[in-house]
Amino acid sequence: MQYYATQKDPGSGTVFTYQDNWDSDMMYGCKCDKGYFGYDCLDRACPVGDDPMTGTENDPNGKQEDEKQTVTCKATGGKFTLTFRQETTAYIAHDETLEGFTQKFLALSTITGADITFGSGSAVACQQDGVVITIKFTLQHGDVPLLVPDVSNLQHSSSIKEPELIVKEDLKGTKESDFCSNRGLCDVLTGYCACATNYDTSNGLGERGNALHNLGDCGFATASITNCAGEIACSGHGVCRDSPTYQCMCQAGWTSVDCSARTCPYDVAWFDRPISDGRAHQLAECSNNGLCDRTKGECTCAIGFEGGACERLSCPGSPVCNGHGKCLTMSHRAELAELNGDVTDLSYGATPNKPSTWDFDKIQGCACDQGYEGFDCSLRSCPYGDDPRTAWYTSGNHLDEVQMLTCTAVGQGQAVDSTFRLSFRCGKYNNIQKVTINERCTTDPIPWDATEKQVMAALVKLKTIGGETIGSEHEHNKYESGKLEVKFSLKEASKKSGVQPRTYNKLDKACTSGGTNTISVRFMSQFGNLPALVFTSPTKPAQVTMKVETDGVNGSQKGTKEMKVCSGRGLCDYTSGQCICASGFGSSDGYNHLGNRRDCGHVYQNPVAEGGP
Numbered sequence: 001m002q003y004y005a006t007q008k009d010p011g012s013g014t015v016f017t018y019q020d021n022w023d024s025d026m027m028y029g030c031k032c033d034k035g036y037f038g039y040d041c042l043d044r045a046c047p048v049g050d051d052p053m054t055g056t057e058n059d060p061n062g063k064q065e066d067e068k069q070t071v072t073c074k075a076t077g078g079k080f081t082l083t084f085r086q087e088t089t090a091y092i093a094h095d096e097t098l099e100g101f102t103q104k105f106l107a108l109s110t111i112t113g114a115d116i117t118f119g120s121g122s123a124v125a126c127q128q129d130g131v132v133i134t135i136k137f138t139l140q141h142g143d144v145p146l147l148v149p150d151v152s153n154l155q156h157s158s159s160i161k162e163p164e165l166i167v168k169e170d171l172k173g174t175k176e177s178d179f180c181s182n183r184g185l186c187d188v189l190t191g192y193c194a195c196a197t198n199y200d201t202s203n204g205l206g207e208r209g210n211a212l213h214n215l216g217d218c219g220f221a222t223a224s225i226t227n228c229a230g231e232i233a234c235s236g237h238g239v240c241r242d243s244p245t246y247q248c249m250c251q252a253g254w255t256s257v258d259c260s261a262r263t264c265p266y267d268v269a270w271f272d273r274p275i276s277d278g279r280a281h282q283l284a285e286c287s288n289n290g291l292c293d294r295t296k297g298e299c300t301c302a303i304g305f306e307g308g309a310c311e312r313l314s315c316p317g318s319p320v321c322n323g324h325g326k327c328l329t330m331s332h333r334a335e336l337a338e339l340n341g342d343v344t345d346l347s348y349g350a351t352p353n354k355p356s357t358w359d360f361d362k363i364q365g366c367a368c369d370q371g372y373e374g375f376d377c378s379l380r381s382c383p384y385g386d387d388p389r390t391a392w393y394t395s396g397n398h399l400d401e402v403q404m405l406t407c408t409a410v411g412q413g414q415a416v417d418s419t420f421r422l423s424f425r426c427g428k429y430n431n432i433q434k435v436t437i438n439e440r441c442t443t444d445p446i447p448w449d450a451t452e453k454q455v456m457a458a459l460v461k462l463k464t465i466g467g468e469t470i471g472s473e474h475e476h477n478k479y480e481s482g483k484l485e486v487k488f489s490l491k492e493a494s495k496k497s498g499v500q501p502r503t504y505n506k507l508d509k510a511c512t513s514g515g516t517n518t519i520s521v522r523f524m525s526q527f528g529n530l531p532a533l534v535f536t537s538p539t540k541p542a543q544v545t546m547k548v549e550t551d552g553v554n555g556s557q558k559g560t561k562e563m564k565v566c567s568g569r570g571l572c573d574y575t576s577g578q579c580i581c582a583s584g585f586g587s588s589d590g591y592n593h594l595g596n597r598r599d600c601g602h603v604y605q606n607p608v609a610e611g612g613p
Helices: 002-006 098-106 330-335 427-433 452-460 489-496 501-507
Strands: 067-074 077-084 114-118 131-137 148-150 164-171 184-187 192-195 238-241 247-250 266-268 283-285 290-293 298-301 325-329 364-368 401-409 419-423 484-488 518-523 534-536 544-549 570-573 578-581
Touching: 098 114, 148 164, 325 330, 330 364, 452 484, 452 518, 484 489, 489 501, 489 518, 534 544
Parallel strands: none
Antiparallel strands: 067 131, 067 164, 077 148, 114 131, 184 192, 238 247, 266 283, 290 298, 325 364, 401 518, 401 544, 419 534, 484 518, 570 578
């Protein structure tokens, strides 16, 4: 896109840049050779010409004109060039004659006819005070691009004046420049026009084509025209604008000279030129990435694209995402955005017409199910674990995450039906489900006076900690997942004082009236710096409150263990999702002991005795 933007003909207007958006150097497309068009340059371009029925003296829209441009040359020496439609003339001397100028100008393949005059009776192209060269484009119809001058090789004898070469549009061209002069159908396979009845090729000047000028454009009426094109006027899909133009005004969904061809759906183009700096991707038929079947009005999309207008990038895999994920657009994928498992307010494409998010509903990708990864969700995920050989392991800095919860229940907060919930890493689930409570990341109601075991049981059930749905044991429990340690400060202090169980068990309550009990939650299978537990949905909001402290506050502890694939000590077999551990390493329990995490996080001290390799 960035390079394509620079290839615009400067005579057609400002050459805008496209370099800051993400796709400036990632989105590629075809720049077609002369005579070809379409997203893949497969279609042959047909001759273009002026509609012979418009712009006449009888046309209520008025007479149409040829484009006129002037070139003012102020110089006394040197040479210059003119460029038209990105083709440049041979050098034109400052004292070039009209005959020489005309010969060099008409040598351009982009020019097929022009009338040229030098102003003020000048015999040469440039003079000290300027010569106005008038160029009338007789066979290039429509509002043609301005000539692009190169003044760099001109000189001026005056010490106070610089040479000048100024191009201006003197009269805007108003004749049509349409395929087949808008009086025939273009066969894109051959590039030939199939002219409507009573129309034939022209010489570009409203006359029948001849040996010298034969455009093949249907721009000549061979007989008096009294009807619009079509077996019936406009093929029954439009309204005939009667004399003198006899043009069809096609209904929505139809096009061509006789309204017999179907149009295809439009959507934001995948590849085009910017209309201002940094702004591109305007509406285009088949999104400029497919071929329109004019008989059906349906797009045949390029491989890898889908939708009625080829407006979406297809997700990989067969079936989609190999049956192990969901195919989502960029905007929908943003709804799943999470930060360390927590909900975010990120969005993509929420601001309408924002240039940098033009693709918000176009580019699709796979959001893989748990246990799968890769761009197409074809890879099985391997276990993660703590690396037992990092330099800081032996220094005691591989720490579990410990969070401190202080719950206060007063008045009705201590009623029989008073409960609260705890949530952990609800980003994915809440963003998908759009609900406040999701059993996969939010506990069942916990009574205000729940015991240590009750609080731990509620947390362990969560899928985001290691549990599964209510009432079933998580399949990975045997793999050391879902491990927690929950302790109440009042109960633990009483136990240490040596009192009888019946005494300290009376303190086995999560919440107290004065907030004197602190609930310690140690995460023993979830590693790293974890997000804080979230206190939610108390049944007595004003009477039950909780403060959650992390990262060293009030005895809490920031988790510092790593979460590396295969603990960084093995290779992941993505076909099976199993780690192939390096020699001397094996499955751990998360603490460098033999265990069932399958993570290569254990260092064998005595491989034979421990059953290692």
